[in-house]
Amino acid sequence: MRTGKWLRVLVPGSVLMIPLWMLVVSTKTYAIPAFSRQYQTSCTTCHLDFPKLNDFGKAFKDAGFKFPKDDENFLKVPNTLLGAEAQKQVWPRTVWPGQIPGMPPIGLRMNNFFQVTGNNRNQFNALAAPGTLPQVIPRSDFETGLFSIFTAGNFGSDIAFWVDDDISVAGDNAAGGLGDGYLKFVNIGRFLKLPTDALSIRAGQFELDLPFTQARNINLSPYDIYAQANIGAISSMLSSSQNVNNQFTFADAAKGVEFSGGHNYGGYHYSVTIMNQNTSGLGQSSNASPYVPSALGGANGGLGFGSDSSFKNVYARFSYRFNLERDAESRNSVQAAGATGPRDHTYLNFGTFYLRGNSQQGFLGALANGDTRLIYAHEPYYRAGGDFSFNYRTFNLFGVYMYGRDNNLLPVDANGALMPLPVGSTTAVPVGFISSVPAKFNGGFLEADYLLLPWIMAIGRWDGVHSSADRINGLALSTSTSYFGPLRSERNRFTPGIQFLIHPNIKASFEYQFRPKQAVTVVTDPVTGVQTALNPFRVNTALVGLEFVY
């Protein structure tokens, strides 16, 4: 029996803070009341159960936050012209006239939560170090969410913009930071005589063109696979540990440029993104040099660097949506022509995505002659997957599968021997690396949304992540992990939920998380050295959210 002392040195609260953390990362969900004001139309013109977009909302977004046709006829607040249209005739001897929204297109959002946590939360009290008090995790708790500002619109010439920022998080001022902030040049392919909407370019910081958005998903908790980093297994119990520490997740905002085309409401859609690589999780503001200026820096300093290596990641996605209406006109329209009114199409959507990176880890190493030098392990990695979505009337079934793989370079010393991990200041310095077993994970999610009534959404969702490295780390606690003492390598979470639109802009949400099994008792087989969790339990969580946008 091994309930070793080292188990107690960890702060059990970090495990129990998972639901709170999930709240924070799950809350990038935006609907745009600014558009309601500009067009004097309801949220439900674009949203099913905000922020989930209906087909018209997808077309509105594809068009650069405009009505796909005759936009000016729908604007109740006319845009302010930054130059007369006739000024175009004297270009290039003048600035090309643009426009700005006739009113500041600002939306605000606030949410609050109430959580009930299962009694098993107290099992983690056993991990408190002797003589110390365990952190109190309340049975029930009222929690403050986000207060966010967001603004979006179109500057004319099909140039769209979006900025969102969390002004406060959990009651703390300015703790959130920028979500997305970008300009999008819609249908810029027209200058190259390409078919309509064949090429648009977006630049700035934005959520990757994920199969299903994390930023605009309706769930209170995020998709687990999108939050999956790839941290290699490090355990003295293993014959071969993994020198992989890739903090990148799909939930991270990308900084870069995206080329895209097609539509999300029918037919093909593609995107190719070239973006910063940042696999260390280092923030831009803290990644600065006192000697080399970054943006807005003078002789030195500045805003810091967003990348942590010179390599740029590439993300690509392609999808095709088959609208299944028999009538061709209805099939090809933004919305299908239903017998009792326009509605979302019945459709099947298939997609695939791929991300390629080259994770970099730096070490203070040594040459054969003993001179120190900086050496880097460049570990190529990729994420690949597929997705589908089927929609019938107000029922939507969709899912994602993703596979992740990081090459694993193990450090060797001057004698060519493998070095124990992690390499630290007290260990010998490595002189090179040898390739070893890659770090892999896979998983995904499957979700069914059914709009029972226009104001009631029922949700059933399953999340699954398979990572043997996470399990080993969770058992051995050699690195920080959210899953203390996981029973298996699969972390399955089932999350049913229901949401009520009190008004188009006010929503009450409920979800119950059947969480994976964990344990505080870990035993090691004296013969094989394999660790196993005993007496597993679940820390299930019920969560109620109340949010409003205006």
Added chain:
Amino acid sequence: MKNQFTKSALTALFISTFALAAALPGNTLSGKVSAGKGVSVVYIEATLGKTFPAPTEHVVIDQKGLLFQPHVAAVPVGATVEFLNSDKVAHNIFWPAISGNKKLSHNMGTWPSGQKRDFKFDAPGVVPLLCNVHPEMSAYIVVTPTPYFAVTDADGSYKIANVPEGQYTVTAWHEGMKVQSKPVKVAGDTTADFALSK
């Protein structure tokens, strides 16, 4: 010669009679409806046993710029309304009831931009028009039991011309206000004002 004189005299009498009839004003009912913002509808309720032919002219209600235009219309029973979609987005028109009678609810479905769909209103009452994809859109058709009706101007003034002399019940309707009816004896130029409240 005598016959010719007689013919001329009769012709002159005939013409002058019609000219006089045309020049004479009929009974009019006019007044003002005080009900706040927007227009109201004033109409004369049905008289027992009296029927009227259905009008041949169609009234058009347009959907343009995510608005019903006009917002309030009045038609007599038996009238046909043409619903036009001038927007380049999909629309729908339905009404959940007519004057609260849910059995008279109807959904017009979907039709392409630039096209119309007709509907003949055979029952009097207030028809609240809605669009099930743009819930902020609304309009009203007041289907009146007689052809004696008027939609007020923005100030609330109305005038119903050519009303046969008699004793009637006159009703005023305004969006969001309580309907008000009152007995009015129409003879010559008659005035009836209404003050509606919620």
